[in-house]
Amino acid sequence: MLTQEPLWNNTVMRYLLLHDRITDHAQGQLGVKQAVGIMSLLGIKGEDYGSCAPENFQTGDPTHTLSVVYDPAEASLYAAWEDGVVTKGPGADWRPAACQEYLWFNMSAWW
Numbered sequence: 001m002l003t004q005e006p007l008w009n010n011t012v013m014r015y016l017l018l019h020d021r022i023t024d025h026a027q028g029q030l031g032v033k034q035a036v037g038i039m040s041l042l043g044i045k046g047e048d049y050g051s052c053a054p055e056n057f058q059t060g061d062p063t064h065t066l067s068v069v070y071d072p073a074e075a076s077l078y079a080a081w082e083d084g085v086v087t088k089g090p091g092a093d094w095r096p097a098a099c100q101e102y103l104w105f106n107m108s109a110w111w
Contacts, residue, residue: 014042017049035069036078036102043067043098052099064096075108 021038022030041049043064046056069078080100084093 010044014044014049018042032069032071032074032076032078035071039067039069040080040098040102043096045096045098052095054095057094057096064098067097067100067102069102070107075106075111077105077107078102079105 018038021041025034043049045051045064048056065082067080070076071078080097080102082097083095083100
């Protein structure tokens with residue numbers, strides 16, 4: 001169980017971060033740009049969730065492989081996925097989902 005404590009603390013911290021970011025938009029409408037921004041911030045990229053700098057990926061345990069936001073009002077899905085091979089150290093070429101381009105998918109034909 002000792003190995004689970006850092007994961008638990010990390011998860012709790014990210015849920016608190018999610019709460020704070022949604023609360024920031026409580027008085028206004030949370031649009032797609034804001035929702036994608038929140039989702040990309042929460043992805044595990046390294047010690048600094050706000051950084052897409054390659055050196056950040058070398059710390060912690062980056063595992064953010066898929067990032068998805070669904071907009072039910074528009075039946076739209078926005079998705080990004082990891083790229084490269086997960087490696088650590090100099091020359092690593094992995095980039096987490098949150099640091100990639102998000103693609104728009106029109107899901108209205110199915111929903």
